[in-house]
Amino acid sequence: MIFSSYIPEGFRYNYIVPIPKPRECYNKSLTCDDFRGIAICPIISKVFEHCILDCFGSFFDTADSQFEFKKGIGCNFAIRVVRNIVENFTNGGSTSNLCAIDLSKASDKVYHHALFTKLIKRLIPNELLNVLKCWFSRCYSCVKWYDAWSCLFIISFGVRQGSVLSLFLFAIYLDDLTRSPLVTSACLLFYMRMISC
DSSP states (O other): OTTTTOOOGGGGEEEEEEEEOSTTTTSSOOOGGGEEEEEEOOHHHHHHHHHHHHHHGGGGOOOTTBOSSBTTBOHHHHHHHHHHHHHHHHHTTOOOOOOOOOOTTGGGGOOHHHHHHHHHHTTOOHHHHHHHHHHHHTEEEEEEETTEEOOOEEEOSSOOTTOHHHHHHHHHHHHHHHHOTTOOSOOOBOOOOOOBO
16 A cells, blocks of 8 residues: 555545533533544554554654653653743742643644645655545545434545544644744643544
8 A cells, every 4th residue: 555655445434423422411402512523443444554653653753842642651741841841930930821722623624735744844755645645635434323324524624533643643733833933932732632443
């Protein structure tokens, strides 16, 4: 698949199962915001994605100020770093202001051409870039509710939910935030994993 830059049709499809969020889901009329969509992808495509990570993992590295998707680093480590930074500022007599941004829906808004540009700047091999472009060019999904299935719809923005690579591609997409010369103080990124099955 790498050498032919072709992804089988079955790899392009997933389906979404809406799961009600736990808060008060039985006491009111539900809207779309009251559901969490869980994307189900083919197992064989996930195996292929793990192979990509094994062979090309160095191209998916991110800045040290990103604390997710790295072995041995997690939420506790990120909290400790933030606490140390705040203590350094306050011990020096400065005021420390914290700002948190909710990026929970940002992964659905990733612009593919911008992502590919970021991958090109990382000197990703052309074969892998072509595979990812082929994969993202025609992704389809549908919604499954009990035994009912919606019509297929094309996904033209965002990283593929339920995909192994999506977590790393989203981290690459945000990586420039931490390296920007406009950021004069500490910019740390930690985001919860997208749920996948």
